[in-house]
Amino acid sequence: xxxxxxxxxxxxxxxxxxxxxxxxxxxxxxxxxxxxxxxxxxxxxxxxxxxxxxxxxxxxxxxxxxxxxxxxxxxxxxxxxxxxxxxxxxxxxxxxxxxxxxxxxxxxxxx
Amino acid sequence: xxxxxxxxxxxxxxxxxxxxxxxxxxxxxxxxxxxxxxxxxxxxxxxxxxxxxxxxxxxxxxxxxxxxxxxxxxxxxxxxxxxxxxxxxxxxxxxxxxxxxxxxxxxxxxxxxx
Numbered sequence: 001x002x003x004x005x006x007x008x009x010x011x012x013x014x015x016x017x018x019x020x021x022x023x024x025x026x027x028x029x030x031x032x033x034x035x036x037x038x039x040x041x042x043x044x045x046x047x048x049x050x051x052x053x054x055x056x057x058x059x060x061x062x063x064x065x066x067x068x069x070x071x072x073x074x075x076x077x078x079x080x081x082x083x084x085x086x087x088x089x090x091x092x093x094x095x096x097x098x099x100x101x102x103x104x105x106x107x108x109x110x111x
Numbered sequence: 112x113x114x115x116x117x118x119x120x121x122x123x124x125x126x127x128x129x130x131x132x133x134x135x136x137x138x139x140x141x142x143x144x145x146x147x148x149x150x151x152x153x154x155x156x157x158x159x160x161x162x163x164x165x166x167x168x169x170x171x172x173x174x175x176x177x178x179x180x181x182x183x184x185x186x187x188x189x190x191x192x193x194x195x196x197x198x199x200x201x202x203x204x205x206x207x208x209x210x211x212x213x214x215x216x217x218x219x220x221x222x223x224x225x
Contacts, residue, residue, distance in 0.1 A: 004153070034213070042115070042202070042216035043154070088153050096206075097142070097167060099214060101153030 002027045004091050006102035013079055014110050021074040021105045027091035033065055033072050036088040043088055079109045115217035117203050123223045124193045132188045132220045136205030143186050145178055146202040154202050193224045
């Protein structure tokens, strides 16, 4: 059975701190790993990682995939209160029809 | 529309009632997915459509759950004889092509079964 595990479960930091969120996966016929940010509503797409070792960057957020160790990290630098959310990672299978989500990391950024 | 929309946003049902949850995907998106998200957990896959064809329903928890997408656009998730354990947020997502990897999510329907 496919499994995605995220750590830590929750994290409280102060504005300006840097955080690293972890995601390990066991997905049959793995294709890609996706990161989403979920506030009160829909998960919003952040990154899709398919190749190992290539960092993707968007502003203060960056992510990288290690397909040998079956692991991905999401980094957020200079955190802001608006970064407070649940961050979800999900493994996508080769058929592209099923995302297996981790339980999420709840990040709270205090002023 | 600009994004995936779902209705109702909130639904309270008495145990044993039937409910129907609606999803309007992004116009032109071929693939449509339903997920169930329990409190404090990540979304779990329920079922997947490609156009009107339901290609995978392996995640539906019981035969009380039924989904359809008769014209390949709007989809309805129906839950019959609701139970308290059905209480969750039901998320719908769509993606452009069969092999499109980015799924765009709707705001979800929060179902509470009393």
